[in-house]
Amino acid sequence: MSSKVVIVGGGVIGSSIAYFLRLSDPSVSVTVIERDPTYARSSSALSAASIRQQFSTPLSVQMSLFGIEFLRSIGERLEIDGTKPSIDLHEGGYLFLATPAGHATLRENHALQKRLGADISLLDKDALQARFPWLNTEDLVAGAYGESGEGWFDGYGLVQALRKKAQALGARFIAADVTALRRDGKHVTQVQTADGEVYACDFVVNAAGAWSRKIAQMAGIDLPVFARRRSIFNVTSPARLEQCPLLIDPSGVYFRPEGNSFICGTSPSADNDPDDLPLDEVDHALFDDVIWPTLAHRVPQFEALRVQNCWSGYYEYNVLDQNAIIGYHPDVDNCIFANGFSGHGLQQGPATGRGVSELILHGGYTTLDLDSLSFARVLENRPIVEKNVV
Known part of the structure; x- marks a missing residue:
């Protein structure tokens, strides 16, 4: 029986997760619920859209090294029926x-x-x-x-290319506002939207960007992202x-x-x-x-x-340490967080999408280990100190 994954948020993080899930395992049912399909107020579309490896923590450097590899090959990776997207990548340094x-x-x-x-x-x-x-x-x-x-690139173009490729691979995108997560003990069983629709899930991913704190609260979780x-x-x-x-x-x-x-x-x-x-x-x-x-x-x-x-x-600012929070919370065993990128979401989106898909499909990371970004460091007050905060 295939798993049902519901992703809340269809910006670069949510769309990247949907893409990697469907690319890796076409049997997985993927539904992305995005409150604003025009992306008029999304961080993905409104950012300065740039990528660097000049960080002070090894994992951030490694995530962006994969990010540039992904962006350089986006035409081949996200091609649909012979049409290759372009994001005007300019490696100006x-x-x-x-x-x-x-x-x-x-x-x-x-x-x-x-x-x-x-x-x-x-x-x-x-x-x-x-x-x-x-x-x-x-x-x-x-x-x-x-x-x-x-360098820099077209952030809106990246989101659209990921979204369209995820859809071409079979992911379903729904335009709706999530209003509730229904829990049974430590398990989120359903995601409800403002129009009254209810989506059953084996996994739910919080990729709601600047609105992720509100989604976390629906699951009873305090997420330090504002x-x-x-x-x-x-x-x-x-x-x-x-x-x-x-x-x-x-x-x-x-x-x-x-x-x-x-x-x-x-x-x-x-x-x-x-x-x-x-x-x-x-x-x-x-x-x-x-x-x-x-x-x-x-x-x-x-x-x-x-x-x-x-x-x-x-x-989507993580007030603990301005680094992403990726992975499960111990109180909810099927809810994965991918939040708090603090301005690095576009460049870390590909590595995050790949990593979260691995968590869901394999129960752990099989390429780049993102475990140091887990919720545990928040609960234990172990900030990751990044010296190159921009």
Whole structure:
């Protein structure tokens, strides 16, 4: 008898799980319930859509190494009837910059990344100036640059390609809002939606992104994941920056090319980062007070900037340690969580989809071991310390 899997959330995480499940075992019944099939407010569609291996924890590096492998081969992997999707992958690299205060950490992270096979170069101040002559390096000592395997892509295109391929493989996508999870002891037996439909399940996966805490509460679980607003600004400038990567200033402000313009942003300060802020209220003060002055300092040509467009999206923010929570909770034996990616969901989606499918089909991980991301660390208050938080 085939298993029935219900996935709550059809963004990149949910669609990736559905794809890998049906690809690995066509006998498994997969139903994905997505509250908004237009993805108008989804993190997947509203993010800056980028990928890097420049993390400080081995598992994050490994997940993104598989992520870039998946993105490079997306045409072949997600082809449908001869039509190959494109996500406009541009491997322009990340450039993490360091002042003297961050130099040791940059070197340590670089050694880890190289050991795991990431193609990252460590550049001293002179090398930075030679390679990026438009960069103000006065207060810098070094930078780490992704020569390949890092860059940006069409996040909405990735979600659509995964969704369509999962459907072509037999996954069913339902447009509905989940209102209840029915439990029998430690087992979730049914998922109920606002239209009164009830879906029986052998497994239920919480992949609801910024709304995952609400879904967890329906199963009686306290999930430390909250919706945190992040504003992105699309700016035009007369600046002509040759070989411009996705640059991370030591302050946390970032920018990257977007066609003939640039997109930029940063995280607000911890004391100004409440939960569930409305997405239609972009934080313009953050741009005026923090982002623009930082950009003008780091790239003098950016003194002349004009905001062309702006929007906000949600991080599904894990307040414990800003890393994903993947796996079972001891109180619910058939509910798998895939939440709290804190801005890394698009790049970690392929590895998560593969891993969760392995948990369901084999009872454990058979490729990359994601066990360190389990719910146990939350219950035991064992945060994973990631030094390269962006």
